[in-house]
Amino acid sequence: MSTPIPDLWPSDLVGPPTTTPVAILRRQGDALGTHTQNFVLGEVETRPIVNGTQFEHNFVIQAPFLRFRFPLLRVTHGVNPYPLSMVETDLTKSQAPSSQFWHREAKTELEFQDQLREFFALSAVKSLIGSLIAQSNEIAPDEHR
Amino acid sequence: MICAVFWNIGRKGPREGIVRLITDLQVQEDADIIALAECSDQVVATVLRALNPRGRSPAFNLIPTTSRVRLLVRGPVPGTHELDSHEYYSVVHLLPNVGPALILVVVHMVSLVSKDRGHIDHELTLLAGAIRKAEDSLQHSRTILLGDLNANPFADGVVNASGLHGVMSRAVAARGSRQASHRLYPFFFNPMWQFFGDGESQPAGSCYYEPEGAHTGYYWNLFDQVLIRPCLLPYYANDLVKIVSLIAGKRLTQSNWIPDRSIGSDHLPVRLRLTR
Numbered sequence: 001m002s003t004p005i006p007d008l009w010p011s012d013l014v015g016p017p018t019t020t021p022v023a024i025l026r027r028q029g030d031a032l033g034t035h036t037q038n039f040v041l042g043e044v045e046t047r048p049i050v051n052g053t054q055f056e057h058n059f060v061i062q063a064p065f066l067r068f069r070f071p072l073l074r075v076t077h078g079v080n081p082y083p084l085s086m087v088e089t090d091l092t093k094s095q096a097p098s099s100q101f102w103h104r105e106a107k108t109e110l111e112f113q114d115q116l117r118e119f120f121a122l123s124a125v126k127s128l129i130g131s132l133i134a135q136s137n138e139i140a141p142d143e144h145r
Numbered sequence: 146m147i148c149a150v151f152w153n154i155g156r157k158g159p160r161e162g163i164v165r166l167i168t169d170l171q172v173q174e175d176a177d178i179i180a181l182a183e184c185s186d187q188v189v190a191t192v193l194r195a196l197n198p199r200g201r202s203p204a205f206n207l208i209p210t211t212s213r214v215r216l217l218v219r220g221p222v223p224g225t226h227e228l229d230s231h232e233y234y235s236v237v238h239l240l241p242n243v244g245p246a247l248i249l250v251v252v253h254m255v256s257l258v259s260k261d262r263g264h265i266d267h268e269l270t271l272l273a274g275a276i277r278k279a280e281d282s283l284q285h286s287r288t289i290l291l292g293d294l295n296a297n298p299f300a301d302g303v304v305n306a307s308g309l310h311g312v313m314s315r316a317v318a319a320r321g322s323r324q325a326s327h328r329l330y331p332f333f334f335n336p337m338w339q340f341f342g343d344g345e346s347q348p349a350g351s352c353y354y355e356p357e358g359a360h361t362g363y364y365w366n367l368f369d370q371v372l373i374r375p376c377l378l379p380y381y382a383n384d385l386v387k388i389v390s391l392i393a394g395k396r397l398t399q400s401n402w403i404p405d406r407s408i409g410s411d412h413l414p415v416r417l418r419l420t421r
Binding site: 030033034037038039041043044045064065067069136139140142 | 159186187190191193194197198199200201202203205206207208209220221223
């Protein structure tokens with residue numbers, strides 16, 4: 001009888017619980033859907049980049065009645081979820097000639113949440129989301145508002 | 146595993162009681178998928194509002210389609226998208242929250258009023274080719290088709306090998322495929338054949354047309370159909386497909402089973418449930 005092959009992974013392989021950036025982004029997508037009865041919502045698309053040494057999470061805004069589906073925010077981090085960097089997309093970037101993409105770095109989960117809150121409150125973001133909601137509502141007015 | 150309903154609602158408006166019937170149908174059948182034909186954006190949007198009451202985490206998503214079939218899916222279903230489409234159909238890669246990925250094909254074929262049977266058979270053959278192409282690209286055939294084919298289960302486009310290749314027998318469908326003229330064609334199992342009958346205890350079809358002066362007239366037609374690929378047969382039983390004639394206690398038919406358009410549509414809904 002052969003000897004069983006042992007599990008060679010260290011016992012502390014799974015570290016302390018952390019809310020990952022992708023979980024935080026998904027929650028924001030669902031929350032937007034809750035506010036709008038899924039007329040406008042967010043979805044997260046994740047892919048490994050730089051030969052698997054980094055992850056990229058695209059927070060994609062969808063307004064299905066308008067056939068609108070574009071990335072709003074791009075979050076990237078290394079193998080570990082923090083630190084991370086986040087950058088807006090062309091969707092909300094100012095058209096002024098010298099303007100730069102809004103971007104932030106976050107070292108922790110709390111910093112990430114603060115910066116997301118700041119981003120969602122930008123006038124360009126509020127204007128975009130408000131317009132998508134208004135145009136979607138045109139199709140079937142929300143009679144309870 | 147999954148429950149899907151399809152209903153051609155006959156262009157009913159949002160204030161004609163159809164929204165309530167659709168949402169009651171969802172509740173009655175515990176449907177995960179609602180596919181609607183002859184349905185305006187306004188109706189589907191009002192249905193979505195009703196299915197996703199304000200203040201609660203939304204249950205259903207509209208999957209954008211470029212065909213004339215509207216599709217609502219109980220979510221979240223990230224990644225679910227239309228793989229291929231035409232005015233008459235959408236081929237959707239469905240990634241349910243639980244269970245394996247499926248290919249969902251929703252159809253509203255061109256009407257017999259505007260095109261002849263030969264044209265519709267040809268369109269069904271083109272649809273069958275699009276389905277096989279999607280299955281080849283995804284490398285699986287967990288495919289469910291539901292829709293108003295504007296053709297009966299015995300029509301050439303539904304039965305022919307190069308068409309949908311829908312057969313009435315589970316045992317035959319379980320063979321997987323058949324060679325015709327040196328080409329291999331996969332089967333669909335078409336459970337709708339079981340509904341041909343005398344129309345005494347249930348409707349003799351999903352829609353009814355008086356033949357008027359025509360030499361050939363079937364009166365009852367089974368244009369609204371569900372078909373499944375053989376690999377889904379382990380999840381299927383005969384009573385899992387039905388033509389719905391009653392929603393929340395409200396009859397959709399007159400006393401002779403003919404669909405009552407003053408209540409619902411000139412078509413009856415069909416429902417497919419697949420279970421473990």
